[in-house]
Amino acid sequence: MPELPEVEVVRAGLAPAVTGATILGVEVFEHRSLRRHDPLAGDFEALLDGRVMQGPVRRGKFLWIPLEGAPRRAIVAHLGMSGQILLREPGTAEAGLLRIRLHIAHPVQGELWVHFVDQRIFGSMAVDALVPALDGAPGGLGTDEPLVPTQVSHIARDPLDPAFDAGGFAAALARKNTDIKRALLDQRLISGIGNIYADEALWAARIHYAQPANSLSRAKVRTLLAEVRHVLEKALAEGGTSFDAQYVNVNGASGYFAHSLNAYGRQGEACPRCGTPIVREQFMNRGSHFCPHCQRLRR
DNA sequence: GGAATAACCTGGATGC
């Protein structure tokens, strides 16, 4: 499932191919993939035709490509659970479930197809207006402009963003009367973390997923944040987590971080720290993996 | 206003 490291791999892979490229044409094969596009802003294809793209930007799991010229707009993409953005030579047949195709021309790379492939249609693309970031800092990784798409403006900065407010995050947790994992998955508090990395960071910090967020000490919050950053950076260095064909980079290659997981997907296997079997429980309509010995619920 | 839950969505795995 694409979380921050997987989306960052895609952003970095797209950058050299789309920055400065002109959009020659757009084909939409599945209109449900435009669920986040506001038709009142204009027709998706017409808004993109002939426009020149700038370098792609990422905040959390959201990716956007600013367009040159006025009014300031961007192509916004979210990969959902199964979305992929692939670079293809024109004429290449797409084996997956192709939803949207951009035909682009880059001054150096030449003509390319940018494919948005999405099996479950939880992901989407849209053209959205760029608005000032509330804190005045660059909108995300990949830009110096303090601008974000409208639909990303409510999303918190991710923990790898230099402008991430660690103090503000700790203060928000102290006010949260909810489970810590629910808080970690709340993209309005901290972005980029999904089910996999939430389980991994909680395991590393020795915190039970259902521990009330406002019961954590400041020191424990610092530890948790450090582990969140560590697991995200490690996953990024290994190219992201791939369990199957649902996550690949822009060239279609898988990442290797699945081999480094300590808790997620390892129910029944020995905890790498103490040997106690990892347990999987239902939480928020998804699986939570934890070590019942290392991660005890403290009331 | 904050927190919890349901709904969206489809291919693969499983059970009968």
Place this chain on the structure above:
DNA sequence: TGCATCCAGGTTATTC
């Protein structure tokens, strides 16, 4: 073999 059911989970709308 074929059909029905369950499962995965990010985001948002709805409900409490």
